[in-house]
Amino acid sequence: MPKITYKDTQGISKTIEVENGLSVMEGAIQNEIPGIDADCGGSMACATCHVYVDDKWFDKIPKAEDAEVDMIDMAFEPKKNSRLSCQIMVSDELDGLEVTTPEKQT
Amino acid sequence: MKKTDVIIIGAGPVGLFAVHQLGIKGLNAVVIDNLDKVGGQCIELYPDKPIYDIPAVPECTGEELTTRLLEQIKPFKTEILLSERVEELREEKTNWVVKTNNKKEFIAPNVMIAGGVGSFEPRKISLKEAEKLEGKSVFYSVRNKEQFKNKKISIFGGGDSALDWALELSKFSKITLVHRREEFRGAQHTLSEIKKLEKEGKVSIKTPCQIVSLDNERDLKSITIKFDDGKTEKIPTDVMLGFFGLIMKLGPIAEWGLNMNKKTIEVNPENFETNKKGIFAAGDICSYPGKLKLILSGFHEVALASVECFKRARPNEKYRFEFTTSSKTIKDRLGKK
Numbered sequence: 519m520p521k522i523t524y525k526d527t528q529g530i531s532k533t534i535e536v537e538n539g540l541s542v543m544e545g546a547i548q549n550e551i552p553g554i555d556a557d558c559g560g561s562m563a564c565a566t567c568h569v570y571v572d573d574k575w576f577d578k579i580p581k582a583e584d585a586e587v588d589m590i591d592m593a594f595e596p597k598k599n600s601r602l603s604c605q606i607m608v609s610d611e612l613d614g615l616e617v618t619t620p621e622k623q624t
Numbered sequence: 625m626k627k628t629d630v631i632i633i634g635a636g637p638v639g640l641f642a643v644h645q646l647g648i649k650g651l652n653a654v655v656i657d658n659l660d661k662v663g664g665q666c667i668e669l670y671p672d673k674p675i676y677d678i679p680a681v682p683e684c685t686g687e688e689l690t691t692r693l694l695e696q697i698k699p700f701k702t703e704i705l706l707s708e709r710v711e712e713l714r715e716e717k718t719n720w721v722v723k724t725n726n727k728k729e730f731i732a733p734n735v736m737i738a739g740g741v742g743s744f745e746p747r748k749i750s751l752k753e754a755e756k757l758e759g760k761s762v763f764y765s766v767r768n769k770e771q772f773k774n775k776k777i778s779i780f781g782g783g784d785s786a787l788d789w790a791l792e793l794s795k796f797s798k799i800t801l802v803h804r805r806e807e808f809r810g811a812q813h814t815l816s817e818i819k820k821l822e823k824e825g826k827v828s829i830k831t832p833c834q835i836v837s838l839d840n841e842r843d844l845k846s847i848t849i850k851f852d853d854g855k856t857e858k859i860p861t862d863v864m865l866g867f868f869g870l871i872m873k874l875g876p877i878a879e880w881g882l883n884m885n886k887k888t889i890e891v892n893p894e895n896f897e898t899n900k901k902g903i904f905a906a907g908d909i910c911s912y913p914g915k916l917k918l919i920l921s922g923f924h925e926v927a928l929a930s931v932e933c934f935k936r937a938r939p940n941e942k943y944r945f946e947f948t949t950s951s952k953t954i955k956d957r958l959g960k961k
Binding site: 555558566584591594 | 669804908
């Protein structure tokens, strides 16, 4: 199973195995990773699963759709490498992916 | 204090349909919502985006759905209180009393929480100085545009609110529009008008950049923004308006002693009652095994909950299941012959 690393702004990181086909958000929720709220449950209707994708991975994951980029406008302190973790689907290609959760979601 | 049969919290699609399901059973309701308009997430998040999974409606927008629901509940002449936030809930014998932030009180045997993911509140900037200046020179909404006359205004955001206010306030103030990326998601025709004003020197547009600091003594003097390439710029500013979208906060509901599961309220899926008798939750805010956050699920939930509401509001009457097609009583309530 692909390994995904979730870091927080303090630098504390946790690496977990996430099943292929789940989203990076679901991987976090199922493993009780703090810092990801996912209020809307993965429907791109909120921005509370916002993460910063590690620079070396950002271009390797499929690009965000317009609706996602629009929603990221509403996230807490969005940056250039911001994504909604509910829209990043885990696959073997993403083995080793690193994301950082923002200081807060709301 | 006003008495009714059911106090509905939330005027989203589920709260509105609850009015219908209660209304056809002869129950009165009042609806309270923190937003200034009905429709909830449908209106706030996707008024012009299509929805494809409302049964028998192959496609409609969030706004159309809201308009149709309002049409559907018109016969019941239900009071809908907007821009009003529910603050307190207390028990009074077999009734519940709900109090809003404007000190309005309602009493009813039933409370239906159809609050979605909570109430919408503007997202604020996280700079410490912003908190001190909020309401004086930092704002997240425009209540009275007169106070923004002949000022140097920096507007943040890329949506319709940011664009609309940039355009409106440019009539009498100097506007700087700042957004974190090149693309604006607001209406393109508003954007092209603003681009025209930019050429005339009435508006200046700064993208892609974000705020770094607010520079103030007692009043705001300027703001500093940083472009993606690392360059910074100081912009003389009297007023900063931030339109960073809305966040949803559960608010006081979380303090009512209801069994919660993360940010949702646990309910009995037979009648959508919470652990407190007479308090129901439906729509996105409720949770039970297999729960799906779909509008259609919310419709089903309020239909079942309304039966239990009837039993509590009319303890001496027998509930009779009826079809709208054939029931004369329901037709009367709907004003149909």
